[in-house]
Amino acid sequence: MNKVTVLGSLNVDTILKINRLPKPGETMQMNSKQNAGGGKGANQAIAAARCGAKTSFIGKIGNDANGAMMLELLKEAEIDTDAITYSASGTGQAFILLQESGENSILVYGGANQELSLEDIDQAQAKIAASDFLITQFETPLAGGKYAFELAKRAGVKTILNPAPAKQVPPEMLSLTDLITPNETEAQALTGIEVKDEVSCQQAAQKLQALGVKNVIITLGSKGAFYQTKTTHGFVPAFKVQAVDTTAAGDTFLGSLSSQLDTDFTNIEAAIRFANKASSLAVQKLGAIPSIPTYAEISANN
Template sequence: MVNRVTVLGSLNVDNIMQIKRLPLPGETMTMSAKQIAGGGKGANQAIAAARSGAITAFIGKVGEDEQGRLMKKYLTEANIDTSSVTLAAQETGQAFILLQESGENSILVLGGANQAITNDDIEQAKDKISEADFLITQFETPLETAITAFKYAKENDVVTILNPAPAKRVPEELLKNVDLIVLNETETELLTEIKITGEDSWSTAAEKLAQLGVKNTIITLGSKGAYYKTTTAEGFISAFKVNAIDTTAAGDTFLGALSSQLHHDLSNIEEAIVYASMASALAVQKLGAIPSIPEVDEVNNALGGADF
C-alpha cells in the first residue's frame, strides 16, 4: 500500500556558501564557492517522501517572484500536489547556509512568504489533510497554523508527525495532537530539559515526552543513529557510516523517507527507520538540499549491500 503524505511547511531557496570554517567576530573570509538550490524544511521533507514513493501534497506559500516559481517547479518535478501552495505578498523564503569543509553547516533563514500562512489557508486545504495517512509539519511556518492543522488531522484519523525545528518550546495545545515526534538532541533537550548524554537519557527524555502527551518518539542522534520509543517498542538503530559532504538536508530526508514507509499504526517503525537512515546517509554525500535527496530505487539498492 502506498502512503499518502501531506506536508504543511516551508519553501526556501537555499544560498549555499562554501567556507573553510566559520569566521571569527570581525573577521573577513573568502568563500571557495557559492551555489543556489531548492530547500526549506517543508520542501525537503515533502520531496523526500515523494521520491520514496509516497503520494504527496503540500500546503505552503511562495512569493510572486522567480524564487517562488523555482520552488513550485521543484515540487511539481517530484510529482507533489501543489494546489494548496498559494501566493503571498512577501518574497519567497530564503536560507543562507554557511557550509564548512567538515560538512557541518550553520543556517540563517529569512521566513518571507512562509510566515504568511494563516488558518484560512488550512481551511482551504482541509481535503489535503483528511485524504492523507500522515500530516507532517515543522516550525518554519506559523505555530497557530500547525495547531489548527493537527487538530483537524486528528478529527479525521490522520497520523500527525511533528518535527519541532528550528528548536523552540511546543505549546500543550499542539503536543496533545501529536502522534509521533521526530527531533534531534538539541530539540530534545529544549523540550524535555533533559541533557542527552547516552542511552539512559534517551529513554528518560522519551518518557518525559510521553508525560507531555506524545506517546511515540524518535530522537535522531546524527552520525550515531536514531533512538525510538513507541507504545509497544523501544530500540536504537545505528547510522550507516559515510563521508558527509553536506548535512543540510539530513534530518529532513530522514523524516520524509520515514513517512513514506511507516504503517499507519507505526508497527514497522524499526524497518522504516532503517530505510530512512539509508536515505539520509545517501543525502549527506551530495551537495545541496533538494538535489541530494535520493529516489526509492537508490535507497533500496544501497540497503541491499549495506553494513551496519
Template sequence: MTNHVTIVGSLNVDTTMKVKRMPLPGETIAALSKTNAAGGKGANQAVAAARSGAETAFVGQVGDDAGGKMMINDLKNNNVDTTGIHVDDQAGTGSAAILLDESGQNSILVYGGANQQLSVKEVEDARDQIAAADFVIAQFETPQEATLRAFQIAKENGVKTILNPAPAHEINPDLLKLTDLIIPNETESAALTGIIITDETSMLMSAAKFAQMGVRNLIITVGAKGAFYCTQDGYNFIPAFKVNAVDTTAAGDTFIGALSSQLKPDMSNIEKAIVYAQRASSLAVQKLGALPSIPTYDEVVAASKNN
C-alpha cells in the same frame, strides 16, 4: 500500499556558500563556491517522501516572485501536489543562507518571509489534502497556529500526525496533545524536555517526559550515531550507516520524509522504516545541496543491497 503524506511547512530558496572553515566573529573570509537550490524544511521533507514513493501534497506559502515560481516548479517536478501552496503578494519567498565548511558541517541563517504568513485560512483551504493523508507532517518554520489547525483537521479525519520541532522553541501544549509522533534531534529534544541526551537512560527519560506532554511515540535523531525510538510497543537505538559526509543540510529532513513513505500508520514497522530512512539520509549527506541530494526509493534500495 502507498502512503499518502501531506506536508504543512516551509519553502525556502537556499543559497549555499562553501568555505574552508567557519569565519570567526568580525572576520571576513572568501567563499570557495556559491550555489542556489530549492530548500526549506517542508520542501525537503516533501521531496524526500515523494522520491521514496509516497503520494505527497504540500500546504504552504511563497511570495509573488521568481523564488516562489522556482519552488512551486521544483516541487511539481518531484511529483508533489502543489495546489495547497498559496502565493502571498506582500511577503517575499522564504530564503536561507547556508555556510558549509570542508568537514560537511553547516551554519544556516533563515529569512521566513511568506512562510511566516501562513495562516489558519490557508490550512482550511487545504482541508481535503489533509483529510486524505495517512500522515500529516509539520515543522517550526511556519506559525504554530497553522500547524495546530492542520493537526486538528488531521485528527478529525483519523490521520496520523508527525511533528518535527525544528528549529526548537516553546510549543503550544495543545499541539503536542495532537501529535502522534515527535521527531527532534538530540539538541531539540534537550531544549524541549530539559534532559541532555547522553545515553539510553537519558533517552528513555526524554520519552517519558514527552509522554507526560501528550506525545506517546518518539524518535530522537542523533546525527552520525543513529536514532532512538520509543513507542508504546517498545524502544531501541538503531546505529547510523557510516559514510563520509559532504553536506549535512538535508540529513534530518530526508530522514523524516523517507520515514513517512515507509511507516505504517499503526507504527508496527517503525524499526524497519527507521533503517530505510537512515539509509536515505546517509545517501543525502554524500552530495551537495538540500533538494538535489535527496535519493529516490530505487537508490536507497540499491545502496541497501550493496552493503
C-alpha cells in the same frame, strides 16, 4: 502507498562554501556560492515523494522567480501543489554556511512562509483528511500547525511533528502529536534532559510521552536514531559514510520515514533503518533537494 501531506516552508537556499566559520570581526573569502531549492517542508515533501509516497503540500510562496523555482521543483517530484498560495512578501530564503568538515550553520529569512494563515489551511482541509500522515515543522507559524493537527485528528489522520527550529511547544499541540522527531538539541529544549546516550534518550522520550506525545524518535546524527512507542523502544545505528553536506539529512530522514511507516507504527524499526540509509546517501552530496535520494537509489544501497 502512503499518502503524506506536508505543511511547511519553501525556501531557496544560498550555499556558501567556506573552510571554517569566521571569527567575530574577521573577513574571509568564500570557496564557492550556489543556489538550490530547500526549506524544511519542501525537503521533507520531496523526500517522501521520491520514496514513493503520494504527497501533497500546504505552503506559501512569493510571486517571484524564487517562488516559481520552488513550485517547479515540487511539480517535478509529482507533488500536489494545489494548496500552495501566493503572498506579496518574497519567497523564503536560507543562507547556509557550509564548512569543509561538512557541518553547516543556517540563517533563515521566513518571507512568505510566515504568512501562511488559518484560512489557507482551511482550504486544504480535504487534502489533510485524505492523508495517512500530516507532517509539520516550525518554519511556518505555530498556530497554523496546531490548527492543521486539530483538523487531522478529527479526520483520523496520524500527525508527525518535527520540532525544528527548536522552540517551546504548547502542551495542547503535543497532545495532538502521534510522532515527534526531535534531534538531541531539540529534545533537550523540549524536556530539559541532556541527550547524550540511549539511557538519556529514553528519559527524554518518556517525558515527551508524559506531555502527551504518543511516539518518539530522537535522531542523533551520525550515531543513529532512538525510538519509543507505547510498547517498545530501541536504537537503530546510522550507516557510516563520509559527509559532504549535512543540510537536508534530518529532512530526508523524516520524509523517507513517512513514506514507509505503517499508521499503527508496528514497523517503526524497519522504517527508521530505511530512513537512516536515505539520510546517509543525502549527506554525500551537496545541496538540500538535489541530494535527496529516490526509493530505487536507497534500495540499491541496502
